[in-house]
Amino acid sequence: MLTNNRGDEVGLRNQYEEALESLNSQLGNYSAWLNRTRANYTVVQPENNTVTLPLVESLITFGPQLDPYEASYYSNTTGFWKGSLKFYNLTSMANLSTVTSAPPWRALAEQVMAGQNMTNTTEVAERMGSWNWTASNKFTMSIRDKTVLPQGTFKDLSPDVAIIHGKIDLADPSTEEELRLEFDGVHFLSNGSIYTLAEPTGRWADLREASALVPPQRMNETGHAIEAELAGRLSKLREKLNLGALELDKPDESNSPQSRCSFQFFSQLNSTSLPLPVLQEIEQEIDKPTGISVVGSPPLIMQGVLISRNCGILYELKEMTGVKSQSLYRRITTYAGASTIMNLIILLLLSRQIARSRSATGLARVSRYPFFLQSLVDAISFVGHITMAIIADGRPSISVVAPAGIACILFVYEAQFAVLIGQIQAPEDAVTPTPTPPPPRAPTPAPAPISREPQDDSSNTPNVDVPVIAVTPPTQPPPAAIVPPEPPRTFFHFFIHHIRTDPGARLWTILSFCLIVVFRVVIMLSLPLLFVGSLYGFLWAPQLYRSVRRGRSSGLHAEYVIGVTLCRLFFILYFLYCPKNILDVEPRPWIWCVALVMFIQIGVLLLQERFGPTFFLPQRMTRKTQTYDYHPAIPLPDPEAPEQSLGDCSICMDAILVDSSLHQRGDDEKERMLGLGRWGQAASMRKSYSLAPCHHLFHTACLERWLAIKCRRPLPPL
Known part of the structure; x- marks a missing residue:
């Protein structure tokens, strides 16, 4: 916030201007290529139609166009998905047995890998990076699916083509690391098929190349949809630059595994048994709820294949289930x-x-x-x-x-x-200090011998033997010097x-x-x-x-x-x-x-x-764990006494009354003891009084309140 509109903006603005110039050049060359005019760009047509697509179709079946009054596909796949993975190493298909472990599409895999230089193991290892491709068995995916609206010079767009973006996160359960693949491509609404290019984080997929993934009969409408999407991105980038709303969007690659494997992601939505108008009403209610009553939404499921030719990797994505963003929110x-x-x-x-x-x-x-x-x-x-x-x-x-x-x-x-x-x-839990024993008393000195001194003859006092005792004062121990505690020398000592x-x-x-x-x-x-x-x-x-x-x-x-x-x-x-x-x-x-x-x-x-x-x-x-019992059994008063009480409470001075139902008929004294009559009532009665160690009797409630205030001496816990 403090550095906004200051030195950092200059470098960021330069990055935006470079991105704007690059995107403008890409759009111009792509438009010239679509219009069959002279251009510096040519889509390199891979062997998708002859090699890759047959391999993909052996794993998933691209859906046909359905009767809209009997069945339909979801038109918007925006949301969050999850599913399981199955890994295949395409480079080792030739070494598998054709009878036991080889999949039925082994020949197609060999055709896909034909022409790929996989003999240089060092180069292949560099492309694959440090990620353990065989460890992943689950994935999560987020998708943003949107149709391209006709605007400006792009008015003849097909309503059947939508641009799809997303991220696939592969998880390694042993190390808890994740590898993210970002994909860009197209989605055909009429048959629910998706064709995208995917790259690891830090490498960007060229959306223009997605037109080479689709079947030949759909390349033209796909190209125009991609052209309109590039024009929309260019317009948004130019608007951000003019308004100064610059954001540094740099992926965090410090802890993510690096890889240079380029992927192609193909998927097919499962059809629903609902007519198209009903499903469209459900989707509209999910995106913008109005409170109308609709039938329950069918599950959002699709199948997929993730393939990398330059690394010889194929993932089969099974039973991908999704939830729409608005439903999740x-x-x-x-x-x-x-x-x-x-x-x-x-x-x-x-x-x-x-x-x-x-x-x-x-x-x-x-x-x-x-x-x-x-x-x-x-x-x-x-x-x-x-x-x-x-x-x-x-x-x-x-x-x-x-x-x-x-x-x-x-x-x-x-x-x-x-x-x-x-x-x-x-x-x-405080430790009671051990009392210091008193110092030893000094021995009492023995009395001195009696001495007889001669008296003056001239005196009239008779001669009397006077004992002279030498009294030695008792020796008092010097008072112990009070040593003040040593103050903490440092903050650490003070803290401890x-x-x-x-x-x-x-x-x-x-x-x-x-x-x-x-x-x-x-x-x-x-x-x-x-x-x-x-x-x-x-x-x-x-x-x-x-x-x-x-x-x-x-x-x-x-x-x-x-x-x-x-x-x-x-x-x-x-x-x-x-x-x-x-x-x-x-x-x-x-x-x-x-x-x-x-x-x-x-x-x-x-x-x-x-x-x-x-x-x-x-x-x-x-x-x-034996402790003092505040509620011992006390003999009941005489049932013929005018007041049925155990005595007066030493705090409130009121009588501690006894329930008359506790008296048992008979003369046996044991039956008149608390706790031996009706057990439940007796136990309740015993909880109503408390006998302190000083033999004073209280109401339990009074003693609890008094202990919360003060007491002359410490008492056991009540």
């Missing part, structure tokens, strides 16, 4: 709406859970790590949705911003809540010291480091799926561990646990199970194992609230 908008609703539900449940756990007692029960893991998931969600918003075009780009923004808010709230939990629980002493800073540092690792993982292709699946699979495991370790229930409400689990399962099931997701991710069968593990975890969490934190562990493993 509406699918993105629908997903954005659904994901926004799910994120809003998670945000509502999170706010309600934070309100329930705002006390110190509530924060002491929950584990910080489920919220920490969820913050990482929401960070990934935010980055993914923002990237999708940048890539998407038009209205879908705006709609995807909504779930991205809510995911960012969730990330902030969950991270802050995790930090708050860490600050409250920090004293639990701050992380070690401040739990909040330590948690934020760990979170930042994890985010950096996550963003690096997201850039890769296969690891994010496994990484996110692992985060979801162990989402509630830290809470289970803390509940067992502390001997207390989780403190997480069932509404939050179940709601968050279902909402988050929506995302991973959509992307890892739905075959028509917007990212075109193939279904992963192991995602059901992740969902099962999550449901098992929330089941254990809910059962811990009912049967205790360690109900599923053997007795020998629960001895280490």
